[in-house]
Amino acid sequence: MPKGKRNSDAEELDLVPIMNLVTILIPFLLMASSFVTLAAIDSTLPAIGPPTEATETDDEEEKLNLSIAVTDEGFTVMGGDGTLRSEGADGEKGATLPCKRPGCPTPDSYDTAGLTELLSDIKDRWKDEENVILVPESQVSYEALIYTMDAAREDPDQKETDENGSSRNRLLFPNVVIAGGAQ
């Protein structure tokens, strides 16, 4: 019984002004808060222009020139001058990744997991290479393009430590260049 009485005796704190303040703050914050966070994928145009003498690289080590063609049949991974074919462990088979469903009707039907795996193998051999050229066909949807860039950027199944010592997904080929593509 005395327990019930205690509250009514004590001086109650006047919370009404705080309530007013909070009620005003809530709609304001609701308006300003965003529940969708955005990100950006960087890309550049392929350099156009006459080849310059300075870029002659006869004596340098072989360049990879990795490119991925995105067509209605799936992905085709190519290296410059057949570099991939000569060194690839799985040779010809590794070059083309067909879609999970014939005709690639939706962006999901592309075999992005297979692409990541293949690129991961390629990255093992060319550790310093970071560039990839995308060559999409005209009717390929923008979403499929984004999925391809995602698959080429990092491998979620493998971890590595970055310069700050924290763990992150293994980076594969983060620098994407989009070429004009097949007509």
Add this chain to the structure above:
Amino acid sequence: MGKKKSRRGSGEGALSITSMMDMMTIILVFLLKSYQTEDVSVAPSEDLQIPISSAQKSPKLAVNVVVSRKDIVVDGAWVLDLDRSISSETGAEEIVVPDEEKRGQLISKLYDLMLEKAETAKDLGARTGSEDFEFKGEVLLQVDKRMPFSVVREVMFTAGQAQFGNFRFVVIKGGG
């Protein structure tokens, strides 16, 4: 008078707002946490669905080109409407840039506007002499995820011709 007024609140029928306060405080903390100001804002609609990606880099402010299924908008200003046509190969409906708006691959109206923006940005960079305002040819692309690459290519080509060579594709952060 004053005495009377101060007593009113502590009358017997006073509403207990403590639980309400608890709730409000929790909502307030949650909203404060999700509050963030971003340089780039997207207004998604039926005609503009931004794809989801695992990219983590946050977008920086640049010339904003929005390519929805209806039209192309640059920095909030409408530029041109897009057309729908039936593809001769697949028979499916697809989005195209109207032929009369194009010179080859170049989208004329978009080119004129972007060239103007490039000149303005360069002028500003030269006047201020500051690195922050230097023209880097950056452009933010917000493209509907169902857009065929042919339209994206024409927009990119046009931007490239107008000296905007660094593209940032705006995506929604999510997934692994």
